[in-house]
Amino acid sequence: MTKLNCSVLAFVLCLVTLVGTAQAREQKSRYVTLAYSDRNVLREFNDNLRLNRSLSYSMRKKNVVTSADEVLAKADIIIEKVQVVLDMFPNKYHIRLVIVPDSSDVARIYKRKYGKRVNHIAYYSLSEKTIYVSADDVSLRVLAHEVGHSVVDFYFKVRPPYNIHELMAQFAEKHVTD
Ligand SMILES: [Zn+2]
Numbered sequence: 001m002t003k004l005n006c007s008v009l010a011f012v013l014c015l016v017t018l019v020g021t022a023q024a025r026e027q028k029s030r031y032v033t034l035a036y037s038d039r040n041v042l043r044e045f046n047d048n049l050r051l052n053r054s055l056s057y058s059m060r061k062k063n064v065v066t067s068a069d070e071v072l073a074k075a076d077i078i079i080e081k082v083q084v085v086l087d088m089f090p091n092k093y094h095i096r097l098v099i100v101p102d103s104s105d106v107a108r109i110y111k112r113k114y115g116k117r118v119n120h121i122a123y124y125s126l127s128e129k130t131i132y133v134s135a136d137d138v139s140l141r142v143l144a145h146e147v148g149h150s151v152v153d154f155y156f157k158v159r160p161p162y163n164i165h166e167l168m169a170q171f172a173e174k175h176v177t178d
Contacts, residue, residue, distance in 0.1 A: 029072035031079045036099040036135075042067050045099045045135035049074055049143060052177050055081060071099075075147075078140070078176065082147045085175040086168060090154035095147075096130040103134045124149040126159075141173045148172025 027034045036042045046067050051059065055077050062073035075097055083089050100106060103121045109132055110118050113125070121137035124130070124146045131146045148169035152160065159165070 027068045027072060029076050031093055031095065032072055032075045033094070033096045034068060034072055034075075034099070035096060036068075037101065039067070041099055041101050041135045042071060044101075045133075045138055046071050046074075048135065048138045049140065051077065051140060055140075055176075071097075075143070078143055079147050079151070081176055082144055082151055082172045085172050085178070086148065086151055086155075088151050088155040090151065093151070093154045094129070095150050096128065098130055098132045099135050099138075100132060101134070102136040106132050106134050122146050124153070126153055129153070140176060144176035145169045145173035 036045070049071070051074060055074075058077045058080075059073060062069075062077075064070045064073055079093070083093075098109075100109070103119060106120050106122060107118055110116065110120060110123060122131065122133035122142050122145070125132065126149075129150065131143075131150065133143065133146065146169070148171065149165060151172070152165055152168045160168075
């Protein structure tokens with residue numbers, strides 16, 4: 001290989017690395033690190049996650065260019081609302097939001113981690129501080145419920161009993177639209 005070819009190759013490799021890095025880059029907002037399998041899944045999630053009127057009002061202050069920006073902005077608004085509803089404002093709250101195509105993907109991830117078969121459309125992993133959610137099934141209430149679990153998780157130093165955890169998540173789900 002000539003010296004010229006070699007440097008061209010190095011340049012191409014460098015470009016490939018840069019592009020690869022850009023795609024793998026995690027997108028973050030104040031409260032959320034976002035992960036998704038592809039753009040179509042992200043778009044479907046964004047379409048299904050419709051805010052109500054009063055929450056939409058908060059979107060006007062956000063600087064939104066891409067679908068990812070919009071999803072992150074909506075997630076932050078929902079998180080702030082759930083914190084108000086629960087009257088819990090934990091320090092250092094930050095979660096991962098993993099968007100998968102449908103409920104079979106949620107079930108697959110759950111089975112791999114816990115060895116149990118479930119038909120959840122979403123769940124919050126306490127150990128990973130991560131919400132897994134199906135783009136197909138998401139709605140404001142679905143996401144508010146899982147955010148409720150995460151806020152409760154970050155707020156309490158001693159984890160409340162499971163039924164109380166669930167009650168508070170249901171409360172967040174019910175009142176996010178108030
Ligand atoms: Zn729950």
